[in-house]
Amino acid sequence: MSSTKEKKQKKTNIAPKAKASSEISDKPGVIYVGRIPHGFYEHEMKNYFKQFGKVLKIRLSRNKKTGSSKHYAWIQFESTAVAEIVAKTMDNYLMFGHLLKVKVLADDQVPENLFKGANRRFKKIPWNKLEGRKLNKPLSRERWQRRILKEEKRRLEKANKLKSIGYDFESPKIKTIDQLSTDKVVD
Secondary structure (H helix, E strand, O other): OOHHHHHHHHHHHHHHHHHHHHHHHHHOEEEEEEEOOOOOOOHHHHHHOOOOOOOEEEEEEEOHHHOHHHEEEEEEEOOOHHHHHHHHHHHEEEEEEEEEEEEEEEEHOOOOOOOOOOOOOOOOOHHHHHHHHHHHHHHHHHHHHHHHHHHHHHHHHHHHHHEEEEEEOOOOHHHHHHHHOOOEEEE
């Protein structure tokens, strides 16, 4: 019985050392995936590519304004060997009518900020809401005074142009700061 225990101990001692040495020498590998079809986004990519090995990071390039995919991505795997296997397997792979283009990137080709914002859900910035809040925000007396002066100057220039072509037009007067409603002016 002692000889079988010794054999089991030897086997268990050898296996972890070999695994540890391979992990130390192998760096994470990055691949570029191009011509990605509609509907194959971050979640689907992670689920699909994890069949090859552990996926560390995924960054799908998206449009800042609309949030839609730009149809290319970068995926970081735990080892470069896995990344090379994925590139060989998936290059020119037909998916939803699109031929995927997959390439392994060398370490010097990977920019420092490539995976900035990776593994996070993309949120479209609501520019319309932000601009609406900015417009609804009450202005100070000085800002209103500047707006009124600018508008008076613009109207005067237009009236002079109309007079030069022979058209006499009196524009309505602009309300002063005191005549404005109090909810738009902040002291």
